[in-house]
Amino acid sequence: MDLRFMADEPSAVERAVIARLIDPVESRNGQVVRGGHAARGHRHLLLPALAAVQSELGWVSRGALNEICRRLLVPPAEAYGVASFYALISTDPRPAEVTHVCDDIACRQVGGLDLLSQPSGGEVVTTPCLGQCDRRPAMFVQRAGGQDEVLVSGPPATVHAGPLLRRVGKVDPSSLADFRKQGGFEGLRRAQDIGAEAVVAEVKKAALKGRGGAAFPTGVKWEAVANEPAPRYLVCNADESEPGTFKDRVVMEGDPFAVIEAITIAAFATGCEKAYIYVRGEYPLATSRITAAMAASREAGLLGELEIEVFRGQGAYICGEETALFNSIEGFRGEPRQKPPFPAQAGLFGRPTVINNVETLINIPEIVLGGGDAYASVGTPDSTGTRLFCLSGDLARPGTYEIEMGRTLGDLVELAGGFAGEPKAILLGGAAGFFVSSDYLSMPLTFEDARARGVTLGSGVVMAFNHDRDMHDIVRRVARFFRDESCGQCVPCRVGTVRIEEAVARARSAPIDRPLIADLDRAMKDASICGLGHTAASVVQSAMAMGLI
Ligand SMILES: Cc1cc2nc3c(=O)[nH]c(=O)nc-3n(C[C@H](O)[C@H](O)[C@H](O)COP(=O)(O)O)c2cc1C
Ligand code: SF4
Structure with a gap:
């Protein structure tokens, strides 16, 4: 794309969509009076503005990109770099309806790929896992003018509930009154009664570990942030894009007030003044339910001074990695940062930040109500709850x-x-x-x-x-997933994921090159910035060990 497009102007509709989010840089007698730092300080509006234009018009034209850049004082090349990072944003004209058919490992086995050839009003593309494996096959329909939708073909999925899921399927997800009737917001009241420090102490006693993948002790993380100077932020990681994962969606769709209550307690305990919920873009129902639950809770005065913002991802697996997620909210490409510094010291906007997975957070009301010791009596000493x-x-x-x-x-x-x-x-x-x-x-x-x-x-x-499944095809799809989702910052990951996919492809008709895979795995583990590079070869290695490929 030619980036010399400073002369391109937005249409009236594009200008109106952008104006709803970003004020123009003011000028008086040709002098900018609210430009410079003030305008650049709004960089976090870049992705929401791109997403708003995408949602209204179905793509982001040069004129629209230019208008956003003028208002935020962001160089067009940088804004283009951000726009082109996300699968749900198109910088080329697209039909009003785009159907993203899941061709990932669960859906491709049950006719997901056949959906590609079905007639559709617009464009049909493939997508990695949509988080609907329990109801496969699935597709996500992106529509200009809004009304994005997920369509699934499988029978209704099972929900086997314990304490965390007890309300899913039983509570009206749109009703605060129903949530409260079923014990909702009692955890928040108790947290306010015992005080912030006591809440952190109970979470430490509970020995709760993060459910987002890394299993880091939640209480330790909270204490570290609470001891840092304000302002502090809290982020609920609802980006859930790991192929095969859909639990956070089930929680957000089925019991959205539980997520809001948990966030409110967590922010109270750690002294965070603002919270973000980063929901993956392909979860339109979860997004609308969480947004409505937040608004109803705020209206009822339950959030106190806490500001909560629902931030919609735009289709990038890597944005689930915590520091990539911060960059995404801040209006930069969703590329992971080097650690240290860790989020507890310098996270979102460079401030101390608590980041927790949806499932981790919904444990909190139970811990606060029943006490950390009672919580820790379930499970094993190392893996509680x-x-x-x-x-x-x-x-x-x-x-x-x-x-x-x-x-x-x-x-x-x-x-x-x-x-x-x-x-x-x-x-x-x-x-x-x-x-x-x-x-x-x-x-x-x-x-x-x-x-x-x-x-x-x-x-x-x-x-x-x-035994009927084509395991070579499945392993190759996983390898392609990592090739496509690598953000490209680290050479071993950028190149290694491509080489692994090629090696798996060749293994259809010849023995796989084991030394090559082992070399690549080692290089990626040693020299990658983030967990994507560290784990990208694990599935292939384990498939080789089991003789699946
Ligand atoms: C490539 C990659 C993707 C990730 N995706 C998610 C995700 O979708 N949701 C999530 O909660 N954590 C994800 N994580 C883990 C986060 O970086 C982080 O550890 C987590 O949000 C912390 O919350 P927890 O302590 O409650 O688990 C991902 C990590 C990596 C390396
Ligand atoms: S390991 Fe891969 S995904 Fe992670 S930062 Fe490096 S290139 Fe990006």
Whole structure:
């Protein structure tokens, strides 16, 4: 794209959409009076402005990009770099309706790819996992003028509830009154009664560990942020894009007030004055329910001084990585930052930041109400509480299953009605996880047992594959996922993910080049900035070890 387009003007509609979000740089007698730092200080409006134009017009024209740049004083080349980073933003003209058909590992096995050839009013493209594996196959329809929608073809999914999911399917997700009738916002009242420091102490006693993948102790993270100077931020990570993962969607769609209550308690405990909920762009229903729940809670005066902003992602897996997510909110490309500094010291806008996964947060009201010790009595000393698992693939009853940590993988598979067909492999932990055999059915589902056996629970993915499945095709799709989603900052990851995909492709007709994969894996683990590069070869390595490819 030619970036010399300073003369391109927006249409009247584009100008109006942008004006709703960003004031023009004021000028008086030809002199800028609110430009410079004041205008650049609004850089965080860049992605929302691009998204607003995309949503209204179906693409972002040069004139619209130019108008946004003029108002924010962002160089057009930089704004183009941001716009082109995201799959849901197009800088080329597109039809008013674009259908994103999931061709990822769960959907491609049950006719997802056939949907590509079905007639559609607009453009049809493929997309990585849409987080609907429990109701596969799925597609996401992006419409100019709004009304984005997810369409699924599978039967309704199972929700096996414990304390965290107890209201899903039982509470009206649009009703604050119903939520309160079922115990909602009692945790917040209790938190306010016992005080911020006591809440952090209970969370530490509970030994709650993060459910977003890294299993970091939540209380330790909170204490670190609470001890840093204000202003502080809280971010709820609802970007959920790990292939095979859909639990956070089930929570946000089914019990959105629970997320708002948990965020409010967390912000109170850590002294954060503003919170963001970063929801993946392909979750329109979760976004609207969370937004409505937040507005109703604010209206009822339950949020106090806390400001909460729902921020919609625009289609980039890497933005789930915490520092990439900060860059995304700040209006930069969603590229991970070097750590240290860690988010607790310098996170969003360079300020101390608590970032937690949706599932991690919804544990908080229970901990506050029942006490940390009672919470820690469930599970094992290292892995306390219950955990949400995303069961999909060749199982009798796919869905979201909440079980006590420490029960076995076999228990979980049994709860889901057992395997459909003869099992060949189970994907544990997502695309960043591992294939395992039926030997692992006896493994207790705890962080320590997973670690001891060289695997991970990751984001709670348990996807089963029976003997009829084309495992080479599935492993290649995972390799392509990492090739496509690498942000490209680190050479080992940018090049390594391409080379791995090529090696897997060649292995269709010849033995896979094991030394090459081992070399690439080592280089990516040693020299990548973020977890994507560290884990990109794990699935391929485990597939080779099991003789699947
Ligand atoms: C490539 C990549 C993608 C990630 N995606 C997510 C995600 O979608 N949701 C999430 O909660 N954490 C994700 N994480 C983990 C976050 O960086 C971070 O550890 C997490 O949000 C912390 O919350 P927790 O302590 O509650 O788990 C991802 C990490 C990496 C490396
Ligand atoms: S490891 Fe990969 S995804 Fe992560 S920062 Fe480096 S290039 Fe980007």
